[in-house]
Amino acid sequence: MIDVRLLRQDPAGIRAALLRRGDEAIGVAVDEVLAIDLRWRERVGEVERLKAERNAQTEEVARRKRNREPAEELLAALKVSAERVKALDSEMRQVEEQLHSALLRIPNLPHAAAPVGPAEANRVVRTWGEPPRFDFAPKPHWELGEALGALDLARGVKISGSGFPLFTGAGARLVRSLANFMLDLHTREHGYLEVAPPYLVNRATLIGTGQLPKFEEDLYASERDDLFLIPTAEVPVTNIHRGEILDAASLPAAFVAFTPCFRREAGAAGKDTRGLLRVHQFDKVELVRLCRPEVSDAEHQLLTGHAEEVLRRLELPYRVVELASGDTGFSASRTYDLEVWAAGVGAWLECSSASSFTDFQARRANIRFRPAAGAKPEFVHTLNASGVAFARTIAALLENNQVADGSVRLPGALVPYFGADRLLPH
RNA sequence: GGCGUGGUGGCCGAGUGGUUGAAGGCAGCGGUCUUGAAAACCGCCAAGGGGGUAACCCCUUCGUGAGUUCGAAUCUCACCCACGCCGCCA
Numbered sequence: 429m430i431d432v433r434l435l436r437q438d439p440a441g442i443r444a445a446l447l448r449r450g451d452e453a454i455g456v457a458v459d460e461v462l463a464i465d466l467r468w469r470e471r472v473g474e475v476e477r478l479k480a481e482r483n484a485q486t487e488e489v490a491r492r493k494r495n496r497e498p499a500e501e502l503l504a505a506l507k508v509s510a511e512r513v514k515a516l517d518s519e520m521r522q523v524e525e526q527l528h529s530a531l532l533r534i535p536n537l538p539h540a541a542a543p544v545g546p547a548e549a550n551r552v553v554r555t556w557g558e559p560p561r562f563d564f565a566p567k568p569h570w571e572l573g574e575a576l577g578a579l580d581l582a583r584g585v586k587i588s589g590s591g592f593p594l595f596t597g598a599g600a601r602l603v604r605s606l607a608n609f610m611l612d613l614h615t616r617e618h619g620y621l622e623v624a625p626p627y628l629v630n631r632a633t634l635i636g637t638g639q640l641p642k643f644e645e646d647l648y649a650s651e652r653d654d655l656f657l658i659p660t661a662e663v664p665v666t667n668i669h670r671g672e673i674l675d676a677a678s679l680p681a682a683f684v685a686f687t688p689c690f691r692r693e694a695g696a697a698g699k700d701t702r703g704l705l706r707v708h709q710f711d712k713v714e715l716v717r718l719c720r721p722e723v724s725d726a727e728h729q730l731l732t733g734h735a736e737e738v739l740r741r742l743e744l745p746y747r748v749v750e751l752a753s754g755d756t757g758f759s760a761s762r763t764y765d766l767e768v769w770a771a772g773v774g775a776w777l778e779c780s781s782a783s784s785f786t787d788f789q790a791r792r793a794n795i796r797f798r799p800a801a802g803a804k805p806e807f808v809h810t811l812n813a814s815g816v817a818f819a820r821t822i823a824a825l826l827e828n829n830q831v832a833d834g835s836v837r838l839p840g841a842l843v844p845y846f847g848a849d850r851l852l853p854h
Numbered sequence: 855g856g857c858g859u860g861g862u863g864g865c866c867g868a869g870u871g872g873u874u875g876a877a878g879g880c881a882g883c884g885g886u887c888u889u890g891a892a893a894a895c896c897g898c899c900a901a902g903g904g905g906g907u908a909a910c911c912c913c914u915u916c917g918u919g920a921g922u923u924c925g926a927a928u929c930u931c932a933c934c935c936a937c938g939c940c941g942c943c944a
Contacts, residue, residue: 472904476913483913486925490872499924506924673864673901798864802883802899 429531429791432465445537448544450754457534464527471520478513482506532635533642536788538753539762549752550765556736557745559769560828568772569823570703572830573599577854581703591693591701591708593819598851602825603711605845606818607686610713610738614815618734620684620715625664627687628655633667636793638759638785648690648708657690661714662812667793669718673805674797680719680727684815687712703823705777710819713738716812718795724784724809732764732782735815739779741841744824745769747776761786768820772827777820782813826851 435442439462446454485506492499543549573579578599584592595603614620634640634656639647648657658664665683674681689712700706715734719727732748739746751763760783767776787807790796796805829837834853843849 469904472913476904479914480912482924487873489924493872503924510924675864798882800883805901 429788430534430537431787431791432461432527432531435461436465442537446535448538448753449535449756450546454535457530461527461530461534464523464530468520468523468527471516471523475513475516475520478509478516482509482513485509529641532792535758536638536756536761536785538756539784539786542756542762543750543752545752545754547752547755550755551750551752553748553750553764555745555747556740557743557769559745560771562771562830564832566771566827566830568703569770569826572772572826572836573703575834575853576826576836576851578602578826578851579704589708591706593704593707593709599822601846602822602842602851603818605842605847606821607711607713609741609842609845610815611684611686613738613741614684614713614715614734618682618684618715618737620682623665623668623683623685625658625661625668625685625687627658627664627690628653629658629664629667630655633663633670636667636670637663637789638792639663642758645694646692648692658687659691660689660712660812660814661685661687662716665714665716666718666789666795666810666812669795670793672795674718674795674808676720676797676799679797679808680717680723683716685714685716687714689817700775702773704819705773705823707819710817712817713815714812715815716810718790718808718810720797720799721787721806721809724786724811727809727811728762728764728782728784731811731813732766735766735780735782735813738816739766739768739821741839742821742825743839743841744821744828746779757781757783759783759785759788761788766814766816768816768824770820770824770827772830773823777824779820779824780814780816783811785810785812 430442435458439458443455443458446458485502489499489502489506492502538544543551570579570581574581576599577597578595580594580596584594587594611622615622628650631640631654634647639659647659649655650657665685668683669681688709690709693706693708704710715731717727717731736746736748746766746768749765749767751765756763763781763783765778766780766782768779770777786809789810790807795808795810797808798805825838826836829839831837831850836851838846838849838851
């Protein structure tokens with residue numbers, strides 16, 4: 429949620445900044461917020477003056493009752509003004525509700541340093557590693573996975589439908605190895621606290637991180653309970669401290685969680701959906717940080733580095749892409765995508781998104797900290813990054829490390845977790 | 855699912871329908887004392903919003919919403935949540 433006071437102070441500037449996202453509808457939404465805010469402020473003054481008057485008269489009644497003085501004529505007048513207050517107050521609260529719900533639909537301000545424009549303006553900021561060369565035609569991961577007995581997509585379809593991969597044998601073990609490898613790296617070397625959060629969350633939680641109210645159709649829901657399957661661990665983990673005032677000494681707070689992620693991918697049908705490229709359920713190790721506002725840019729770089737380290741240890745060539753304003757997600761201010769090279773499909777696959785949310789989520793989720801003892805609470809800044817998502821990483825691992833004999837080599841970092849240095853065909 | 859108990863400030867915990875934004879305690883902050891610290895004692899300590907250059911003034915908030923009343927933390931109703939017991943179950 430953006431700060432409505434900033435919007436009041438500099439409507440033109442905020443509007444222009446938001447329009448860097450390239451969506452004209454945002455301008456309309458901003459104008460709507462400004463109009464509602466104006467209406468709200470017109471009413472607040474009047475209602476509060478009326479209430480102050482009523483409160484004073486009510487106190488006078490109390491005083492007279494105590495002194496056993498008559499108060500009949502006051503009581504009659506108060507009956508009338510009480511009705512009036514009630515009417516105006518409920519009208520004002522309605523406007524307030526409108527303002528709040530309109531504000532929840534305004535995206536975050538793009539970071540000043542982010543490139544401006546649509547996805548085509550995304551900028552590659554660095555590249556690591558060399559794409560492997562083959563003296564044969566490298567196969568895509570879905571062929572490799574089937575041949576290795578690691579992936580059974582057809583039966584995943586039977587059980588649940590397209591986009592629900594079934595990992596088997598060495599594939600399932602690879603999933604488990606990756607989870608342990610990443611969790612160990614982030615907890616032992618990067619200082620994260622491991623958490624195992626709920627996978628079903630309520631509306632307040634999803635509003636906190638920004639998935640609701642605007643993107644309900646992207647979520648799987650258990651309607652009877654009004655609960656939703658998490659699209660990412662960012663959602664439950666960022667909400668751990670929702671509604672709390674944190675001690676400054678506890679910042680930065682750093683959490684890591686291994687969870688499945690569930691995405692309906694409504695509207696994405698047919699695009700890059702072969703094999704593991706775009707699925708409805710995938711596993712992910714997620715990093716979440718809460719910090720003081722003044723260090724959030726530095727925290728963002730640090731966090732991105734933590735995610736990159738996973739790919740380096742897995743010896744996967746990758747590039748870091750800074751998203752342009754128009755391609756940055758609703759809640760994010762600035763995002764670096766990590767894209768891993770996959771030799772079989774011959775493409776860069778997004779396997780992590782490292783974002784800074786400034787105070788946008790903190791404001792929605794009401795996560796604050798006290799800068800010093802006795803000082804006013806302030807909103808924290810929130811950040812998160814995948815560290816990293818499994819499905820596409822597995823695709824890249826299989827495709828990049830395939831050998832002519834049909835086996836797949838594993839990077840040294842995974843060997844102790846997997847218990848072997850390669851996957852062998854059946 | 856059934857029955858029961860309960861939701862009050864950063865935390866614990868009082869609270870007869872009328873100076874209760876809310877006793878008391880803990881934590882925190884400032885001070886006295888002390889070489890320093892601890893202890894003891896004294897004082898200050900909620901959040902959000904509107905207005906004002908400022909001092910400051912005003913409004914709201916005791917799970918949420920509605921109701922009764924001139925006035926609700928307190929009374930009524932509905933809902934939500936937590937805990938306990940029973941039932942079902944990994």
